[in-house]
Amino acid sequence: MTVPNSQTIPRPGSRVAVVVHAPDPISRAGAESQLKQCPGVEVLPEREARPGVIALLLADAVDATVTGALRRLVRGGETRVVLVVDQIREGELLDAVECGVGTILWRREATAERLGRAVLAASRGEGDLPADLLGRLITQMGRLQRSVQGLPGFSPPGVSERECDVLRLIAEGWDTAEIAAKLSYSERTVKNVLHGLTTRLQLRNRAHAVAYAMREGCI
Numbered sequence: 001m002t003v004p005n006s007q008t009i010p011r012p013g014s015r016v017a018v019v020v021h022a023p024d025p026i027s028r029a030g031a032e033s034q035l036k037q038c039p040g041v042e043v044l045p046e047r048e049a050r051p052g053v054i055a056l057l058l059a060d061a062v063d064a065t066v067t068g069a070l071r072r073l074v075r076g077g078e079t080r081v082v083l084v085v086d087q088i089r090e091g092e093l094l095d096a097v098e099c100g101v102g103t104i105l106w107r108r109e110a111t112a113e114r115l116g117r118a119v120l121a122a123s124r125g126e127g128d129l130p131a132d133l134l135g136r137l138i139t140q141m142g143r144l145q146r147s148v149q150g151l152p153g154f155s156p157p158g159v160s161e162r163e164c165d166v167l168r169l170i171a172e173g174w175d176t177a178e179i180a181a182k183l184s185y186s187e188r189t190v191k192n193v194l195h196g197l198t199t200r201l202q203l204r205n206r207a208h209a210v211a212y213a214m215r216e217g218c219i
Helices: 025-035 064-077 090-098 112-123 131-148 161-171 176-183 187-201 206-215
Strands: 016-021 041-044 054-059 081-085 103-106
Touching: 016 025, 016 112, 025 041, 025 054, 025 112, 041 112, 054 064, 054 112, 064 081, 064 090, 081 112, 090 206, 103 112, 161 176, 161 187, 161 206, 176 187, 187 206
Parallel strands: 016 041, 016 054, 054 081, 081 103
Antiparallel strands: none
C-alpha cells in the first residue's frame, strides 16, 4: 500500500473516476450501469484509462491472463484496482494481493451500492476483502510463513503497539477517519502509521498488513 496521492484522493465535491475492464461487452455494460447509480463516482470509457483512475476488473477467476492484467494496471503504483470475481483459489488470492489489489468483491455480491463503496474505498487507499477471503489469505500466508521459519537467520520483524492498534481497528472494518477519531490521531497520522508498516515489512496494502498481523499474533 502507498500513501494516497493527489491523483487518487477525491477533492471535496469531486467524483472518483473509474474505468471498467471486462471480458465481454455485456459484463462491462452491466457493471457500468451499476456504477452510474453511485453518488460520487464517474464512469469513464476504457479508452480513457490512465494512472490515477480506479480500475474495476471483472473476471471469472484469477488465471495467468488476469494476473498479467493486474500487474499492468498497478504498474508504477498510481492505479488502484477493484477486482470482482466469481471464484478465487488461495494461491490466486495471494497472487492478486501481491499484485497490489486491496479490494476484492464476489460478483454475486456486486450490487450498485457495494460497487460504489469499493471504488470510493480504493480511491482513499483503503482495501476491502470479504471476511471469508481474508480468512483464506491468513491461512495461505501462514503456510508460507511456516515454510520459511526454518531457514537460517529467519527472524520475523515486529509490529509496534501503535501499529497493532491501527491494524486491529482495520480488521474490525473501521475506515481511516473512524480510526483517527477512536485513537485520537489525525487521519494523516493513521496513514503514516500504515505507510511505515507496509513499507518496512514490504506488504502491499491494508489487507496484506492485517493478514500479517493476525498471523503473527499481533491482533
